[in-house]
Amino acid sequence: MAWFPTPQALAPLLGDIGVPMEQFMAQCADGRSSLSCDLAALRAIERSGWGLCPLPGEPKATELARMRNDLWPALHVVALYHCTASGVERVTLQGSARIAEAVPFTGCVFVARRREEVMSPTVTVAKFDQNAGGWNGERGQPGYGHFRWIRRYVGLFAAPRPGVRILDFGCGAGWVGIEASLAAGGAPLAAFDPSPEMVRIAEANARAEGLTNFVGRVGFGEAPPFDERFGLVISSGVVSFSPDQPRWFDGLARCVEPGGTLVLGDLNPHSRGMRQRRSTRPLLPARELNALLAAQARHELERRGFRHEATAGYQLTRPVPQLAHWSDTRLGGALSPLLLAWNRLRAGPTQELAAFDSWVMRFRAP
Numbered sequence: 001m002a003w004f005p006t007p008q009a010l011a012p013l014l015g016d017i018g019v020p021m022e023q024f025m026a027q028c029a030d031g032r033s034s035l036s037c038d039l040a041a042l043r044a045i046e047r048s049g050w051g052l053c054p055l056p057g058e059p060k061a062t063e064l065a066r067m068r069n070d071l072w073p074a075l076h077v078v079a080l081y082h083c084t085a086s087g088v089e090r091v092t093l094q095g096s097a098r099i100a101e102a103v104p105f106t107g108c109v110f111v112a113r114r115r116e117e118v119m120s121p122t123v124t125v126a127k128f129d130q131n132a133g134g135w136n137g138e139r140g141q142p143g144y145g146h147f148r149w150i151r152r153y154v155g156l157f158a159a160p161r162p163g164v165r166i167l168d169f170g171c172g173a174g175w176v177g178i179e180a181s182l183a184a185g186g187a188p189l190a191a192f193d194p195s196p197e198m199v200r201i202a203e204a205n206a207r208a209e210g211l212t213n214f215v216g217r218v219g220f221g222e223a224p225p226f227d228e229r230f231g232l233v234i235s236s237g238v239v240s241f242s243p244d245q246p247r248w249f250d251g252l253a254r255c256v257e258p259g260g261t262l263v264l265g266d267l268n269p270h271s272r273g274m275r276q277r278r279s280t281r282p283l284l285p286a287r288e289l290n291a292l293l294a295a296q297a298r299h300e301l302e303r304r305g306f307r308h309e310a311t312a313g314y315q316l317t318r319p320v321p322q323l324a325h326w327s328d329t330r331l332g333g334a335l336s337p338l339l340l341a342w343n344r345l346r347a348g349p350t351q352e353l354a355a356f357d358s359w360v361m362r363f364r365a366p
């Protein structure tokens with residue numbers, strides 16, 4: 001394999017990743033890192049470490065996406081380096097940047113990390129602390145109506161009774177729990193999130209909405225920071241972030257009081273749009289690969305004694321999000337009201353979820 005680069009040829013990439021050459025070589029020697037185009041060899045990387053997979057030429061995006069899917073759930077592809085005669089370009093979900101002059105290798109190198117590392121508690125806290133403002137939506141921006149509507153949809157799917165004690169499980173900026181609490185006449189609201197910054201924002205949002213009975217804490221779903229149980233527990237868009245879903249479901253189940261209501265919502269990995277993204281995009285957030293089907297989540301809860309009451313689909317899939325993005329970036333949001341109206345019209349109870357990027361279900365606790 002004449003095209004296969006030596007580790008030395010990839011020194012600028014290792015520098016960019018932040019792994020000194022000697023460390024990388026030592027890790028390769030004891031199985032913690034790998035430089036290989038053999039997916040099985042990459043999957044065998046143990047504990048923390050990096051897999052670098054060099055490929056000759058310019059592989060098609062669909063080929064890279066297929067390799068990424070084959071590595072999951074052992075490893076997740078976090079970056080691609082395109083090495084050409086004019087230099088080395090790094091591509092991540094955050095964007096692309098030229099990082100070095102040409103290296104003695106022409107091709108593409110992808111970087112894979114162990115799933116447990118990519119989804120570790122430390123990474124989660126850092127990520128959401130850093131981008132907490134972004135998860136609060138931007139008032140006045142074209143997409144804000146949609147942002148608030150989806151949280152309201154999930155919050156009201158619970159049909160909250162006045163006075164019921166509510167827990168927002170992985171609250172982010174708090175809007176799902178806030179909508180539920182407001183609908184229940186300002187019912188007491190507890191909320192937690194791993195990101196202290198998200199909890200701070202949730203508390204400020206609750207206060208600004210006039211909720212006086214709010215308690216916010218920092219913690220993970222796998223070990224919820226509340227000992228008491230709640231009449232209504234809502235978790236929206238969270239389970240796909242958990243690296244240990246059985247423990248996460250145990251944590252969720254023990255927060256609901258006997259006979260209480262549980263509402264769980266998340267991404268639908270089998271929607272048309274999500275399937276297409278997985279087969280055509282080399283880089284995706286780990287969360288999209290980690291997302292559960294509604295049927296899988298339902299199975300987890302039924303195993304724990306919960307009774308399923310209803311399933312709904314919401315957030316229309318492709319091409320609606322693409323149209324919304326195009327409208328927001330090119331037309332100043334001119335289509336936003338129309339697309340939001342379409343979404344509102346179509347969201348609702350169904351078992352046919354392919355048309356929706358998100359599902360939400362309601363359960364009764366044993």
Ligand SMILES: C[S@@+](CC[C@H](N)C(=O)[O-])C[C@H]1O[C@@H](n2cnc3c(N)ncnc32)[C@H](O)[C@@H]1O
Nearest residue numbers: 128170171172194195220221236237238241242
């Ligand atoms: C997509 S946001 C959703 C926030 C909010 N529930 C909503 O619907 O707007 C995901 C949130 O889950 C939190 N999160 C990530 N991993 C978690 C875990 N293991 N347990 C609980 N929350 C988690 C993140 O910090 C983040 O605020």
